[in-house]
Amino acid sequence: MMGNGYGMGFGGIFMWLFWLLVIVGVVWLVKSFVAGNGGASGKGKSALEILQERYARGEIDQQEFEQKRRDLEQ
Template sequence: MMGYGMMGGMMGNNFGGWYFGSFVWQILWLAIIVAVIYILMNSLSSGKKSEDMSLQILKERLARGEISQEEYIKLKDALSRS
C-alpha cells in the first residue's frame, strides 16, 4: 500500500517547500507593483513642483523689488500658459 494518496507521499508537506516559495513570489510581485506605481506618481507630479518653484521665485523677485507689479503679472501669465 502506498499511503499519502495517489502520489505515495512524494510531495511531502507544503508541496516540497513550494508553498513558502509562492508566498515569496507574491510579496516580490506586490513590491514591484508598488514600486512602479510610486515611480509613476513621482514622475507625474515632478512637473507640478517645478511650476510651483517658478512661481515662488517670481513672488520673491516681486517682494524684493526686482520686478514691478506689471512685470510680475506678465511673467505669471506667461508661466501659466506654458
C-alpha cells in the same frame, strides 16, 4: 505516497515569495509613476520657478509676473 512532505511546504514558500515580490514591484511602479507626474515626492519646484515658467510660456505678462514675484518675496 506523495513524497516526504517537504515538496509542498518548500514550494509554497517560493510561491508566497514570488507573489510578494510581484505585489511589491507593482506598488513600486505605481508609486514612481505618480511621483514622476507631480506627486508628493518632496522634489517639487518652488513657486518662483513655476512663476518663471509661466512667464516664459507667455501665460502671464511682465506686469503680472513682477507683481507676483514681489508678492512671493515678501
